[in-house]
Amino acid sequence: MFTIANGIILKGQNLVSSKENIVVDDGRIIEIGKDLSEGKIIDVDGAVVCPSFINGHIHIGDSIIKDEGYGLSLSEMVKPPNGVKHKALANAEDDEMIGAMISSMWDMVNSGTTHFIDYREGGLHGIKLLKEASRDIPIKPVILGRDDSFYGDDPDLSKVKTAIRKILKVADGIAPSGFGEITDEVARLIVDECSKQGKISSIHVAESEKNQIESLEKCNKTEIEKGVDANFSQLVHVTNPKNDDLDLIKNSSSNVVVCPRANAALNVGVCKLNEMLNLGIRPLIGSDNVMLNSPNMLRELEFSLKLMSVYYKSYIDPAMLLQMATTNVCSHEINNVVQKSYINEGDFAELIIFKSFSKDPHLNICNRCETKNILYIINKKCIV
CATH class of the missing domain: 3.20.20.140 (Metal-dependent hydrolases)
Structure with missing residues (x-):
């Protein structure tokens, strides 16, 4: 079990942004909310958390x-x-x-x-x-x-x-x-x-x-x-x-x-x-x-x-x-055939965590980020 803490989360079908923590256990997101802290803590310090x-x-x-x-x-x-x-x-x-x-x-x-x-x-x-x-x-x-x-x-x-x-x-x-x-x-x-x-x-x-x-x-x-x-x-x-x-x-x-x-x-x-x-x-x-x-x-x-x-x-x-x-x-x-998920409770944790450069998290990814700005890649198999 681990917690991704202090991230800007892009949640749901429409990738709505909110500042929350994500708790992951056995490859699935079990809880999303503020001030959560369970297992190993991965403090991303305002980075953007996006579905992979x-x-x-x-x-x-x-x-x-x-x-x-x-x-x-x-x-x-x-x-x-x-x-x-x-x-x-x-x-x-x-x-x-x-x-x-x-x-x-x-x-x-x-x-x-x-x-x-x-x-x-x-x-x-x-x-x-x-x-x-x-x-x-x-x-x-x-x-x-x-x-x-x-x-x-x-x-x-x-x-x-x-x-x-x-x-x-x-x-x-x-x-x-x-x-x-x-x-x-x-x-x-x-x-x-x-x-x-x-x-x-x-x-x-x-x-x-x-x-x-x-x-x-x-x-x-x-x-x-x-x-x-x-x-x-x-x-x-x-x-x-x-x-x-x-x-x-x-x-x-x-x-x-x-x-x-x-x-x-x-x-x-x-x-x-x-x-x-x-x-x-x-x-x-x-x-x-x-x-x-x-x-x-x-x-x-x-x-x-x-x-x-x-x-x-x-x-x-x-x-x-x-x-x-x-x-x-x-x-x-x-x-x-393609079984990917949103960032919602109960979904698989398949996430990219990007360094944040701007106030708009969507433009931050589409317009600013390069491979070197990826802090973590998380999926069912591993954390990269």
Whole structure:
């Protein structure tokens, strides 16, 4: 048992700040209040106590090729099977992959991330490699698998069904690349089987304007319409919505993950984050490909804070931005696969404690803090 004393606590779904103490026993918060003092005392002297981060979307496998292909188009970089990323993954040795993923996971842990949602290339073998790499690291990968049998204009649906079932035995869900690479039948099989098993079905949509135009020309539907119609539980990017796309998402059960730094790195646009928030959409935020960006969520938050201000010429609420990297995952539940908590009594103690520089605790994290300003990272496994 221990007590985190004299901290500015960001509590509940909305990260409301209050100066209180937190008592933790056997990995759970058992009491929050003023003047509590039980067990070992960790006096944080006015530091900000925040739920730990979730990186809502990452491709950790391409940690092996950091910054390769800079300046190439989206398709040249990441479209299967001939993108820079996919060629590198196909030629990588297992030890090289595992070592690079371990390095990226420690980068995340040291910058306050305790969970990440990975689009896992390489089929069953790729899933095995990530599980091996993460075995001794205090971080929880949420693994969304895929298989080469998904792709092409005329896939063997019996092979697709078999691959889906095998992947779901060992993974948290399925994540094909995008609608440009799979048929509607494959999409339907993925969503149906994930839904039956209570797992995540996720897909990239509307990452580029080009993808949206091609989808409209081919199907008379945007990629976002296709994602919502297919009932994918998670839509990643949503950078270039058209017409009523955002209203469709608002009225659907799909959650959204935005990746502002990756969109900027690939020159595909600025996600309509302020518009989403005004509609009541509460997205997650992720760093996307490690080949493009550091997986440090502090860098993602600061970039997004400034980008939205200049793009919309109005300020984004820093508390709502911070929720994208923390508590929004709880409101979505994501098919009960991601089990993170708010800072409330009875919740798991998964916390980051930041040095305080300013009177606004949300801006303190989003605008001021760096990895070196983290005093403690606390989760079910350890105190770092």
